[in-house]
Amino acid sequence: MKKDHFDSEKMRKIIQSPLQIGNVIVKNRLALAPLAGTTEVVFRSICNQFNVGLTTTELVSARGICYDPKLIRNYCYLEIDPTKEDQVSIQLFGHDPADFTKAAQIILQHPVLGKCSMLDINMGCPMKKIVKQGAGSALLTNPILAQRIVNSTAEVAARYNKPVSVKIRSGWDRESINAPEFAKLMQEAGSAMITIHARTREQIYSGSADWNVIKQTVEQVSVPVYGNGDLTDLDSISKMYDQTGCAGFAIGRAALGNPWIFREILNNSCRPDRVDLVEVIVKHLDGMIVKIGDESVAIKKMRPQLASYLKGKRNAAKIRNLIMKANSKQEILEILNLIQ
Numbered sequence: 001m002k003k004d005h006f007d008s009e010k011m012r013k014i015i016q017s018p019l020q021i022g023n024v025i026v027k028n029r030l031a032l033a034p035l036a037g038t039t040e041v042v043f044r045s046i047c048n049q050f051n052v053g054l055t056t057t058e059l060v061s062a063r064g065i066c067y068d069p070k071l072i073r074n075y076c077y078l079e080i081d082p083t084k085e086d087q088v089s090i091q092l093f094g095h096d097p098a099d100f101t102k103a104a105q106i107i108l109q110h111p112v113l114g115k116c117s118m119l120d121i122n123m124g125c126p127m128k129k130i131v132k133q134g135a136g137s138a139l140l141t142n143p144i145l146a147q148r149i150v151n152s153t154a155e156v157a158a159r160y161n162k163p164v165s166v167k168i169r170s171g172w173d174r175e176s177i178n179a180p181e182f183a184k185l186m187q188e189a190g191s192a193m194i195t196i197h198a199r200t201r202e203q204i205y206s207g208s209a210d211w212n213v214i215k216q217t218v219e220q221v222s223v224p225v226y227g228n229g230d231l232t233d234l235d236s237i238s239k240m241y242d243q244t245g246c247a248g249f250a251i252g253r254a255a256l257g258n259p260w261i262f263r264e265i266l267n268n269s270c271r272p273d274r275v276d277l278v279e280v281i282v283k284h285l286d287g288m289i290v291k292i293g294d295e296s297v298a299i300k301k302m303r304p305q306l307a308s309y310l311k312g313k314r315n316a317a318k319i320r321n322l323i324m325k326a327n328s329k330q331e332i333l334e335i336l337n338l339i340q
């Protein structure tokens with residue numbers, strides 16, 4: 001019992017320590033992994049309130065940005081708020097190095113987006129429509145192209161003093177696990193950090209993450225490696241650290257509806273009570289209404305996220321059903337009164 005407490009405190013000290021990524025110092029070892037549809041500026045700002053060290057936007061098409069240089073369509077996905085976000089990375093996907101050169105330029109010369117901490121390149125997305133273009137996890141099968149993409153992005157980013165990182169998976173399928181060698185090539189091309197989701201593309205999100213591949217990747221590179229896949233609490237982080245020695249920990253699904261997870265892990269703080277929970281849900285909702293500019297559209301978009309805040313609550317199923325039909329903030333506020 002005493003030893004457990006000692007080990008937890010030792011692990012907390014490691015997690016609380018800063019990490020250097022290129023010329024950027026991240027205040028602690030916890031990151032919010034990018035989650036399309038969730039990790040937009042409002043949710044990321046809330047995670048910052050609970051002390052997350054690093055967050056990332058959802059993946060945005062480098063080519064899409066090239067076709068939209070004034071960022072009329074893409075700004076909502078790229079948006080950051082340097083007044084509420086500490087370290088934030090902007091994630092791009094694509095398959096053409098020239099697109100990355102141009103997109104990086106557009107982002108980094110923008111008065112607000114240029115304040116991001118770094119650029120991240122998606123080499124892990126398993127979705128057919130992305131992979132079909134040769135982007136996302138398809139790049140794991142084409143390390144030469146992947147290197148050219150990192151190189152092109154890093155060349156532009158260096159002019160703005162920003163590091164570039166990559167987010168990869170273990171490999172394409174179980175017969176072609178190549179993350180360790182691949183990560184080394186990305187480091188040689190200019191990647192200052194690697195995040196590895198320890199599943200193959202074939203697994204999508206099924207089965208469990210094989211953290212041994214994280215360990216092998218850590219052994220191959222000198223840049224910091226964030227381990228990712230199935231982290232849910234201090235205990236799983238301690239296990240990943242013991243097994244892999246990775247420098248940072250990226251938490252994805254376990255942060256959905258649970259931005260407190262970062263504070264809990266860092267400071268052993270209590271779970272939120274009902275008042276805290278409702279306060280954060282309303283803040284998230286209000287932020288989305290302002291961002292989208294239309295209450296009912298914002299609520300429709302946010303229904304799944306609102307529902308995710310209810311995990312583990314006694315009458316969650318009933319409240320979730322009501323949320324799925326709600327169209328106004330007033331209705332949501334009345335529904336939230338049912339939380340016990």
Ligand SMILES: Cc1cc2nc3c(=O)[nH]c(=O)nc-3n(C[C@H](O)[C@H](O)[C@H](O)COP(=O)(O)O)c2cc1C
Binds near residue numbers: 058125
């Ligand atoms: C709904 C959803 C959206 C995701 N969107 C992205 C994304 O935009 N970019 C990315 O690199 N990874 C994305 N991922 C992968 C996560 O960042 C993470 O690698 C994966 O969920 C494993 O971590 P976890 O077990 O902590 O959830 C997404 C995952 C999910 C479930």
